[in-house]
Amino acid sequence: MDRAAAETMDLADPLARHRVQFTAADEDGPIYLDGNSLGRPSQAVTEALADALRDWSDNLVGGWSRWIDLPATVGDRIGRLIGAAPGQVIVCDSTTVNLYKLAAAGLAARPDRRVVVADADDFPTDRYVLQGLAAATGCELRLLNGGAIDGLDVDALEAAIDADTALVCLSHVNFRSGARLDVAGVTEAAHRRGALVLWDLCHSAGAVPIGLDQAGADLAVGCTYKYLNGGPGSPAFLYVRRDLQTQLRQPVWGWFGQRDQFAMGPRYEPETGMARFLAGTPPVLGLLAVDAAAAVIEAAGIPALWAKSQQLTATLVDLVRSRLEPLGATLASPSDPARRGAHVSVAHPRAWPWCRALTERRLVVGDFRPPDVIRLGPAPLYTRYVDVFDAVERMASVLEAGVDDTLDRPRVT
Ligand SMILES: *Cc1c(COP(=O)(O)O)cnc(C)c1O
Numbered sequence: 439m440d441r442a443a444a445e446t447m448d449l450a451d452p453l454a455r456h457r458v459q460f461t462a463a464d465e466d467g468p469i470y471l472d473g474n475s476l477g478r479p480s481q482a483v484t485e486a487l488a489d490a491l492r493d494w495s496d497n498l499v500g501g502w503s504r505w506i507d508l509p510a511t512v513g514d515r516i517g518r519l520i521g522a523a524p525g526q527v528i529v530c531d532s533t534t535v536n537l538y539k540l541a542a543a544g545l546a547a548r549p550d551r552r553v554v555v556a557d558a559d560d561f562p563t564d565r566y567v568l569q570g571l572a573a574a575t576g577c578e579l580r581l582l583n584g585g586a587i588d589g590l591d592v593d594a595l596e597a598a599i600d601a602d603t604a605l606v607c608l609s610h611v612n613f614r615s616g617a618r619l620d621v622a623g624v625t626e627a628a629h630r631r632g633a634l635v636l637w638d639l640c641h642s643a644g645a646v647p648i649g650l651d652q653a654g655a656d657l658a659v660g661c662t663y664k665y666l667n668g669g670p671g672s673p674a675f676l677y678v679r680r681d682l683q684t685q686l687r688q689p690v691w692g693w694f695g696q697r698d699q700f701a702m703g704p705r706y707e708p709e710t711g712m713a714r715f716l717a718g719t720p721p722v723l724g725l726l727a728v729d730a731a732a733a734v735i736e737a738a739g740i741p742a743l744w745a746k747s748q749q750l751t752a753t754l755v756d757l758v759r760s761r762l763e764p765l766g767a768t769l770a771s772p773s774d775p776a777r778r779g780a781h782v783s784v785a786h787p788r789a790w791p792w793c794r795a796l797t798e799r800r801l802v803v804g805d806f807r808p809p810d811v812i813r814l815g816p817a818p819l820y821t822r823y824v825d826v827f828d829a830v831e832r833m834a835s836v837l838e839a840g841v842d843d844t845l846d847r848p849r850v851t
Contacts, residue, residue, distance in 0.1 A: 439753065439757060441827050441828075445824055451746065451823070457820045460478045467800060469802045471815055473665060473820070480667060480730070480731060482733060490722065511729075512529045512725050513528040516662070516728075525711060526712065528716060529673050530715070532671075533640055533660060533674040540686075540688065544636055551632075553603045554572065555598050556579065556580070559586070559612065560613075564607065565581070577604070582594060587771065588617055592620070599628050606635045608624065610641065611780070615770055616751075617779070622649070626653075629654065634682075635657065637650075638659055642660075645747050646779055647744050651679075655677070655679060657679070658676065659674060667735070678715060688714065690717040692716065694716035694720070695709060695716050735819065743818045750818060751771075751781070752775060758782065758830065761833075761834045762837070766787070767784050767837070769783075769784065770783035770785035780816075781814060783814070785812075790806050791841040795841055796833060796836060804829075
């Protein structure tokens with residue numbers, strides 16, 4: 439693989455025309471391979487936010503007649519990207535809060551069962567939320583240890599789900615290694631034992647096909663600021679399969695979940711459909727940004743994005759092997775493409791100073807994850823094959839020149 443081959447792949451790329459919509463796609467700056475942490479802004483989002491500010495200014499409180507349904511309408515758009523029919527997704531709160539709401543609701547829906555099964559290597563907030571829930575309810579949190587690279591072993595996972603398991607809570611794609619689980623297979627295994635499954639889709643929504651309805655999924659959450667490009671802190675989404683909606687009760691009893699909200703009655707009585715999973719006033723500016731950003735993803739189409747993503751990550755894996763492994767780095771993502779998500783990780787004993795040198799010299803923006811990994815997320819909507827090629831060359835040249843390993847590790851990552 440040389441640069442000319444990468445250029446040829448870019449010329450044949452059916453998604454190449456989408457790149458110009460991204461305002462920050464700067465040809466001379468560092469190569470941005472962190473779209474799995476914070477996606478780039480598109481012109482559509484810039485315009486949507488400008489319109490929203492004008493609307494607020496012109497219409498003031500009168501705008502609410504149009505804004506109040508945004509959690510549901512933007513949710514239906516996200517639903518189309520994750521394989522959910524309308525009326526099962528809403529956009530609200532953060533992933534952390536939504537995970538708490540749905541984990542608590544799922545646990546309460548199986549009152550005769552006391553165990554929550556989860557991954558010891560999952561994203562920290564997911565583990566903390568479940569720890570808090572275990573502390574508050576007295577349920578047992580059963581954390582499974584998988585391989586650092588290949589993730590949970592599916593047989594071990596199945597064996598850990600028993601007649602006492604109320605809920606299984608897992609990430610579709612692991613935030614560090616990019617290891618991907620089979621949503622349909624795990625859901626089916628949990629259902630055979632009578633447990634519900636709550637999926638965290640943060641590292642797959644907007645890049646990897648999910649097919650929630652087809653998989654018979656129960657519950658899911660995910661954020662909108664990674665591959666969905668909704669902007670820093672944009673509101674998250676949550677999914678509840680239609681037939682479960684009225685059975686479940688979430689623990690944050692707010693007025694946006696209340697039936698006949700504006701009657702302002704004395705007692706909480708939840709709405710029948712998805713609105714019962716809302717809590718307070720929706721973040722309108724964030725919702726409008728998510729709507730515009732997700733429309734760009736929808737226009738490109740998940741099948742095309744996933745096809746390109748797989749080619750980008752396969753290219754990256756080949757380059758890591760040929761160019762970085764001889765310099766002491768190793769692939770820290772599954773080598774089987776069928777088990778990977780949309781990002782690739784590289785381990786090196788000096789990953790932290792290496793990553794810092796890449797950022798400070800404005801060469802490549804990836805991110806460091808302890809203990810020794812640099813993550814590279816080539817978001818398929820705006821990353822070119824030459825970006826992947828050049829990024830690996832820049833990473834190699836920094837290693838060849840030698841990285842300063844006297845730098846302290848970050849205390850906050
Ligand atoms: C990014 C991410 C989150 C983020 O949660 P916030 O509430 O938005 O901070 C949660 N879980 C996973 C798996 C993530 O990748």
